[in-house]
Amino acid sequence: MKIIPGPSSTELGRKIAEILGVETVSVAHKKFPDSESYIRLEGEVKGEEIVIVQSTGPPQDTNLIQLFILADAAKDLGAKRVIAIVPYLAYARQDKRFLPGEAISIQTIGKLLKTSGIDELITVNVHEREVLEKFEIPAKSISAIELLADYFKSKGLERAFALAPDEGAAEFAIEASKVLGGDYGWLHKERDRYTGEVRTEEKNLDVSGKDAIIFDDIISTGGTTANAVKILRKQGARRVFAACVHPLMIGNAKERILQAGAEEIVGTDSVPSNVTVVSLAPLLAKALTEKIKG
Structure with missing residues (x-):
């Protein structure tokens, strides 16, 4: 097995390879003046099982195209099998026709993954696991929530109240x-299908005098998380923290959440950002080890 750390996940890919003790194949990449991507594999892949690590956060379209080119190039150069580790799977939230x-859109992405030569997909906390069942290649989502919770536990936040900002994140x-x-709970939110505006309904939570942590898969513009922070503060939570697997942190998301009353925002390196604290490398290395052992 060899690992190709893609342009969007170079550090994460190298960390996974280091944990597993396997060789990496470096990628030379650049943008042409017209913004098209150039990709060149700087190592031998012929006859090898190749693992491409390439998250597809912003800029999503560029990172997806690079993933497709990497997979196709690896197969064209003789790789016997290609596994794609895509921590953040772009377009996964576009899974229904409203x-x-x-x-x-996620159905289109699934077809392109197969067409580009990818034999198997591993992603992390995909927005809806059911979308993977429609892919024509084996695809699974693993959860990084335990990693995030372990981080807070190591910081002395045992027994903190765990809150999901909506029913979809209750798990x-x-x-x-x-x-x-500690205890747990969740809120109810509604999103306007045309404007995207989020409204969160307040409910009574047993958080007075307690630390509370909001757990979600994605923080994008920060509106949902900020609403949850305000509700926890209003109900007397001692300290409030926010945690997510995929910190997209669009625009002023960080400031928005902190201004709402959060002490800290913690994300993973699924999407490198200014709130990335926890690495997915141990989790993904474990998933690959389990796969090797069968």
């Missing part, structure tokens, strides 16, 4: 509470 004529609060040993 309005007439809308494209279900994250439950998973985190098993590590932290």
Whole structure:
């Protein structure tokens, strides 16, 4: 097995390779003046099982195209099998047709993954696991919530209240509470299908005088998380923290959440950002080790 750390996940790919003790194949890459991507593999892949590590956060389209080119190049150069580790899978939230004529974009991405030569996909906390069942290649999502909860536990936040900002993320609060040993709960939110505006309904939570941590898969513009922070503060939480697997942190998301009353925002290196603290490398190395052992 050899690992190709893609342009968007170079450090993460190298960390995984170091844990596993396997060779990496470096990638030479650049943008042409017209913004097209140039890719060259700087090592031998013929006859090898290749693992490409390439997250597809912003700029999503560029990172996806680079992933497709890397996979196709590896197969064209003789790789016997290509596994793609894509911690953040772009377009996964475009999984339903809400309005007439809308494209279900994640279905298109699934087809392109196969066409480019990828034999198997491993992703992390995909927005809806059901979307992977429609892919024509084996695809699985693993959870990094325990890693995030372990981080807070190591910082002395045992027994903290774990909150999910909506029902769809309830499983994250439950998973985190098993590590932290405290209570958990979730809120209800509604999003306007046309404007994208989020409204969060307040509910009574047993957080007065307690530390609380909000767990979610993605922080994008920060609106959902900021709303949850405000509710926790209003109900008397002692300290409030925010944690997510994929810190997209669009625009002023960080400031928005901190201004709402959060002490700290913690993300993983799924999408490198100014809140990245926890590395996915041990989790992904474990997934590959388990795969090798069968």
